[in-house]
């Protein structure tokens with residue numbers, strides 16, 4: 052449990068005022084963690100303010116429909132205000148909600164999600180799935196910048212594109228936090244920082260790895276020094292050459308993560324779910340909601356390396372996975388083979404374009420889809436034509452989920468269950484699972 056903060060806490064962000072200091076009563080919270088207040092009838096968004104608070108703020112952006120204000124002083128804090136665990140919270144753009152107690156973050160996200168899905172669900176219907184609030188990220192892309200000989204290693208800022216230099220990040224998995232510190236010290240000691248685009252940290256069942264994206268080539272001597280560092284730290288090292296789309300990775304250096312009794316292999320730059328324990332819970336929930344049986348042929352759209360396809364295939368008659376990246380499709384096929392599953396087939400296809408594949412001609416009973424933020428609108432008519440009895444939609448963007456689900460409902464489906472999955476605590480991101488059933 053994090054410490055509640057004392058009253059009259061002053062915000063650390065420096066006001067760049069255009070208006071006078073005014074007192075606001077905050078009664079709402081946006082998805083991006085801005086407090087919502089009304090001043091003389093006009094909505095004002097105040098970054099860092101929480102519902103129930105009385106604050107002093109200065110309007111720094113005046114618009115026709117709403118103003119934005121900078122928090123100056125908290126006169127009466129919310130009972131749910133807590134001390135952020137990270138000292139850089141006010142400036143780093145990585146997290147938005149560290150000043151709000153964990154259980155209230157979930158409530159705020161639930162309110163927001165209900166608003167997004169207002170045409171689809173009623174208040175009682177939103178279920179919740181959560182896990183530990185800190186130390187959950189198993190992968191992170193770290194930005195790097197050298198300015199006037201000073202190195203900044205961290206994430207982009209809240210208010211600017213500037214890189215905020217950090218020494219620790221509380222949402223990273225503990226092993227990634229410790230490698231981050233060692234990496235920072237090592238980068239300060241040699242010449243690599245000047246030729247790095249970014250650094251990728253990753254932890255999976257195989258261990259910890261660090262990937263350097265190079266912007267120009269480096270000497271063998273420098274590379275060897277880093278290989279020595281990696282050996283000392285017991286991490287795997289990957290190099291993405293300048294202008295290369297991905298790092299070249301030898302088969303024995305491919306990564307893997309375990310999912311209950313399955314082992315899934317992947318390239319260190321392939322998509323995998325960021326939160327390992329929430330992923331386990333999410334996949335288990337998907338299996339429980341969709342309950343595939345030997346009568347089911349399941350289509351897994353946007354399947355990646357088979358995160359849902361393989362668990363589905365353990366219960367279904369067969370599974371067809373579709374994914375745009377050929378290399379991930381190959382990894383998914385290999386994952387099926389290595390895990391002894393012979394009832395899966397995978398298709399490489401771009402689901403924003405018409406897909407003409409023989410595999411879709413068989414009777415598909417259930418569809419699972421887990422698209423990127425843009426959603427899956429272009430493929431919805433194909434799903435409707437396939438006519439599965441159930442559709443399980445996993446979404447990282449509630450507004451495209453709402454758009455797509457409203458379309459499916461208009462075309463003969465109804466929403467059975469919805470769950471808010473807290474995959475990214477402390478941040479404003481929301482993951483949702485929705486089960487739709489074909490109307491009789």
Ligand SMILES: C[S@@+](CC[C@H](N)C(=O)[O-])C[C@H]1O[C@@H](n2cnc3c(N)ncnc32)[C@H](O)[C@@H]1O
Pocket residue numbers: 322323324353354355356357358359373374375376379400401402403421422423
């Ligand atoms: C949110 S990830 C989900 C992956 C997988 N279901 C998992 O749980 O690991 C979305 C996946 O869709 C793939 N993808 C993105 N755009 C696509 C498209 N237009 N057609 C097919 N797949 C696409 C990505 O490569 C990525 O693997």
